[in-house]
Amino acid sequence: MATYNIKVNGKMHKVEADADTPILWVLRDHLNLVGTKYGCGIAQCGACTIHVNGDAARSCSIPISSIAEKEITTIEGLSDIVRHPIQDAWREHDVPQCGYCQAGQMMSASSLIKQHPNPTDDQIDTAMRGNICRCATYKRIKSAIKTATK
Amino acid sequence: MNSSNKHTIKRRSFLKKSILSGGGLILGFNFYNCEADVEIAKKAIPSLEIPEKWNELNAFLKIGNNGVVTIMSPNPEIGQNIKTSMPMIVAEELEVDWKNVLVEQASLNTDWYKRQVAGGSQSIRQGWESLRKVGATAKQMLVQTAANRWSLSLNECKAQNGIVSNIMNEETLTYAELAEEASKLEAPKEVKLKDPADFKIIGQAKKNVDIEPLLSGKPLFGIDTKKEGMVYAVISRPPGFGMKLSSLDDSEAKKVNGVIDIFKFEDSQSDLRGIMNEKVAVIANSTWSAMKARKALKLSWVKSDAVENTSDHDAGLNKLLQERQKEPRRNDGDIDKAFAEADIVLEKIYEAPFLPHNCLEPMNFYADITGDKAEVLGPVQTPQWARIRLAKLLDRPETDITVGMTRMGGGFGRRLFGDFVIEAAQLSQKVNKPVQLIFSREDDMVSGTYRPASKYRIKAGVKNGEVTAYHLTEACVNGNMYDNITNFFPAGAIPNMRIDTNSLESNISTGAWRAPYTNFLAFAEQSFFDELAKEMGKDEIDLRLELFEKAKSNADAGYEYDPEKSIAVTKLALEKAKWGKARAGISQGFCMYYSHNTHVAEIADVAIEDGQAVVKKITCAIHCGIVVNPLGAINQVEGGIIDGIGHAMYGDLSFEDGKPSANNFHQYRLIRMGEQPEIEVHFVPSKEDPTGLGEPSLPPAGGAIANAIFKATGKRLYKQPFVKEDALLG
Numbered sequence: 001m002a003t004y005n006i007k008v009n010g011k012m013h014k015v016e017a018d019a020d021t022p023i024l025w026v027l028r029d030h031l032n033l034v035g036t037k038y039g040c041g042i043a044q045c046g047a048c049t050i051h052v053n054g055d056a057a058r059s060c061s062i063p064i065s066s067i068a069e070k071e072i073t074t075i076e077g078l079s080d081i082v083r084h085p086i087q088d089a090w091r092e093h094d095v096p097q098c099g100y101c102q103a104g105q106m107m108s109a110s111s112l113i114k115q116h117p118n119p120t121d122d123q124i125d126t127a128m129r130g131n132i133c134r135c136a137t138y139k140r141i142k143s144a145i146k147t148a149t150k
Numbered sequence: 151m152n153s154s155n156k157h158t159i160k161r162r163s164f165l166k167k168s169i170l171s172g173g174g175l176i177l178g179f180n181f182y183n184c185e186a187d188v189e190i191a192k193k194a195i196p197s198l199e200i201p202e203k204w205n206e207l208n209a210f211l212k213i214g215n216n217g218v219v220t221i222m223s224p225n226p227e228i229g230q231n232i233k234t235s236m237p238m239i240v241a242e243e244l245e246v247d248w249k250n251v252l253v254e255q256a257s258l259n260t261d262w263y264k265r266q267v268a269g270g271s272q273s274i275r276q277g278w279e280s281l282r283k284v285g286a287t288a289k290q291m292l293v294q295t296a297a298n299r300w301s302l303s304l305n306e307c308k309a310q311n312g313i314v315s316n317i318m319n320e321e322t323l324t325y326a327e328l329a330e331e332a333s334k335l336e337a338p339k340e341v342k343l344k345d346p347a348d349f350k351i352i353g354q355a356k357k358n359v360d361i362e363p364l365l366s367g368k369p370l371f372g373i374d375t376k377k378e379g380m381v382y383a384v385i386s387r388p389p390g391f392g393m394k395l396s397s398l399d400d401s402e403a404k405k406v407n408g409v410i411d412i413f414k415f416e417d418s419q420s421d422l423r424g425i426m427n428e429k430v431a432v433i434a435n436s437t438w439s440a441m442k443a444r445k446a447l448k449l450s451w452v453k454s455d456a457v458e459n460t461s462d463h464d465a466g467l468n469k470l471l472q473e474r475q476k477e478p479r480r481n482d483g484d485i486d487k488a489f490a491e492a493d494i495v496l497e498k499i500y501e502a503p504f505l506p507h508n509c510l511e512p513m514n515f516y517a518d519i520t521g522d523k524a525e526v527l528g529p530v531q532t533p534q535w536a537r538i539r540l541a542k543l544l545d546r547p548e549t550d551i552t553v554g555m556t557r558m559g560g561g562f563g564r565r566l567f568g569d570f571v572i573e574a575a576q577l578s579q580k581v582n583k584p585v586q587l588i589f590s591r592e593d594d595m596v597s598g599t600y601r602p603a604s605k606y607r608i609k610a611g612v613k614n615g616e617v618t619a620y621h622l623t624e625a626c627v628n629g630n631m632y633d634n635i636t637n638f639f640p641a642g643a644i645p646n647m648r649i650d651t652n653s654l655e656s657n658i659s660t661g662a663w664r665a666p667y668t669n670f671l672a673f674a675e676q677s678f679f680d681e682l683a684k685e686m687g688k689d690e691i692d693l694r695l696e697l698f699e700k701a702k703s704n705a706d707a708g709y710e711y712d713p714e715k716s717i718a719v720t721k722l723a724l725e726k727a728k729w730g731k732a733r734a735g736i737s738q739g740f741c742m743y744y745s746h747n748t749h750v751a752e753i754a755d756v757a758i759e760d761g762q763a764v765v766k767k768i769t770c771a772i773h774c775g776i777v778v779n780p781l782g783a784i785n786q787v788e789g790g791i792i793d794g795i796g797h798a799m800y801g802d803l804s805f806e807d808g809k810p811s812a813n814n815f816h817q818y819r820l821i822r823m824g825e826q827p828e829i830e831v832h833f834v835p836s837k838e839d840p841t842g843l844g845e846p847s848l849p850p851a852g853g854a855i856a857n858a859i860f861k862a863t864g865k866r867l868y869k870q871p872f873v874k875e876d877a878l879l880g
């Protein structure tokens with residue numbers, strides 16, 4: 001066990017954990033930020049997507065020891081008032097079915113539109129291919145991303 | 151419905167406690183869920199204040215002294231959106247503004263609610279009348295209270311938007327002003343329901359009641375449960391069916407930080423997943439510690455029973471496909487005579503593999519079986535089933551056991567089996583602590599209740615241009631189609647029809663998977679009819695329309711679908727898809743299927759792009775009666791179609807030595823962003839009671855794309871997943 005100081009959603013947290021503990025479980029079990037979801041544990045489904053220094057990353061595959069000074073943003077910190085353009089678009093399109101994957105979808109989508117303010121269909125498909133939606137809300141996800149970048 | 155004092159008192163004290171105690175399990179859950187719900191309402195009504203006092207009119211609803219209404223959602227929410235649509239039905243008859251409604255998830259309560267199950271696309275269909283009566287009863291109690299105050303008859307008062315008005319003058323009373331007194335009235339025995347023409351909420355697009363907590367990542371799901379003193383558990387189960395534990399060395403695992411206990415335990419109820427197994431539980435103070443220690447276990451497993459292979463299943467199913475039952479499931483006329491006299495006989499075999507459910511939220515459950523407590527909470531489609539099993543496990547009456555429901559990260563049939571509820575309870579009892587059990591993705595995919603591998607042999611005979619004989623033989627692992635499916639199309643349309651079903655017994659646990667049986671049968675049957683039409687030199691749509699007409703004229707033949715509705719959805723789909731008006735490079739395929747009381751026609755547009763067949767568009771026409779919430783309904787239909795395409799194209803699980811071929815998403819292909827086509831959904835306008843919607847759009851998707859792919863490529867598909875059948879699809 002070691003002590004880590006990590007910055008999550010703009011706040012510093014002191015965490016006692018093994019070096020190999022994935023950020024996913026630090027968020028969920030240590031910090032009680034359960035919006036970031038576990039889906040596969042091997043970076044294949046995207047349910048655990050967060051931002052590390054502003055870019056989408058799979059938190060299930062990032063050990064706490066590699067985070068150092070990097071800034072983590074989770075769905076809980078995407079917008080204080082739940083009004084990020086991606087959240088507004090998700091609300092407008094009523095995207096979720098079961099909703100379990102949607103935090104990860106929104107984190108991937110918000111990273112995408114930061115990089116590509118007017119993404120093409122191909123750019124959307126590429127950026128979002130890592131996020132499985134088992135209910136298959138892909139059509140609404142894509143429409144929502146387009147609305148968010150209008 | 152609850153109107154007795156006993157229940158009222160119980161319920162009131164329950165609510166009171168739920169506000170006061172944040173810590174108790176079920177009470178705590180309701181309280182915490184309520185917080186999320188209040189947040190939603192605050193978005194909708196910025197001025198919303200939590201009422202100081204709630205007045206409960208029945209088990210489904212309470213009205214605050216400020217006019218805010220809470221409606222309980224009785225059934226488990228798995229993504230089918232009933233947490234929004236069931237309360238909409240109550241609100242409609244109650245005559246309140248939807249903006250003033252808060253929705254709360256009910257716990258299991260068999261005294262108050264009926265059929266708290268998520269399965270068979272039946273929540274809305276079976277809840278329709280009783281939910282309407284719940285709202286109408288409460289409305290009448292409120293109106294009666296106003297009528298009493300004004301010394302008028304019920305007919306002289308009118309309720310609208312949470313206000314009762316005296317139709318003789320301008321006087322009004324709000325529900326908030328009436329609720330306390332109304333709650334003391336006896337519930338009326340008979341109530342008048344609204345004319346659907348007057349619906350103001352039903353039929354309107356209403357957003358998911360959980361949208362705000364979903365957008366902000368608030369805890370809603372079972373896996374998000376955190377309770378005082380709770381520990382985490384993972385379980386090592388046998389890696390294959392027919393295997394058992396032979397040795398356990400936990401010396402390294404015990405050294406992992408945070409580990410509390412490691413022990414062997416057995417299934418207490420051998421029929422849970424059809425197998426009796428010894429398993430190893432790891433209990434720790436965090437999920438990661440439990441997972442890490444579990445990886446450090448040195449376990450060896452040996453054969454305890456037959457270890458099965460897909461090649462054995464293939465051989466067994468092929469043999470069964472040729473067998474007739476002594477008592478066929480359906481036997482109209484005389485197929486043997488008809489085949490002997492036929493001008494054309496066509497026979498084809500269709501094959502499908504096992505499928506895991508792959509709910510994105512892996513199986514998990516919370517259990518607190520400590521001291522006098524017997525409380526469980528989490529995602530299960532059949533909470534009552536779970537409670538019956540728990541009562542047996544704990545040897546306690548069901549009334550001692552509390553089952554709370556969380557929002558579920560998908561169900562698809564996997565959560566009909568509450569094996570994980572029993573496991574969580576066993577572990578909590580053993581360690582005498584509240585336990586949150588979690589399956590890793592690997593556990594989830596390897597310890598499934600899979601869609602069984604199955605094959606269909608379909609044979610039809612044609613005489614003088616008419617289909618005279620139809621013989622469907624099903625061979626399926628662990629059981630066969632439900633009885634009502636034997637009454638689906640083409641029953642009634644073909645005079646000589648026989649259905650034989652044969653089961654191949656296996657120790658692999660199998661179960662319902664979204665649209666059981668029909669999820670594959672629809673493709674087999676509907677691509678067979680396309681091929682048959684071609685053999686007959688007939689247009690494939692004309693053939694189907696002729697068969698629907700025959701069924702119509704043969705109304706006593708014993709079938710469940712409605713030929714008129716089949717024709718209606720077929721014609722609507724043809725019109726909307728511009729069928730027959732060829733566009734360059736587009737090939738169209740048709741499929742019509744009835745399931746879960748709903749009729750659906752789908753047309754796939756397929757193009758060849760860079761040497762690959764690509765599904766460009768699906769046009770869907772659907773008859774599901776009254777559409778309660780079009781916004782949610784379209785989402786269900788679109789999701790079902792994409793799910794149907796994904797599994798027909800890519801879904802594949804085989805077994806070798808009892809072990810599944812995939813244990814995580816690097817080995818198992820699910821449909822992903824960019825692979826979904828454009829989709830158009832058209833509902834047939836209807837004033838009839840609603841029918842199923844969570845499943846019926848899935849079965850026709852595979853048939854529609856297979857028929858379109860044939861037109862585009864000239865190749866017939868007989869085996870799922872399609873991607874393995876043709877390089878064009880790779």
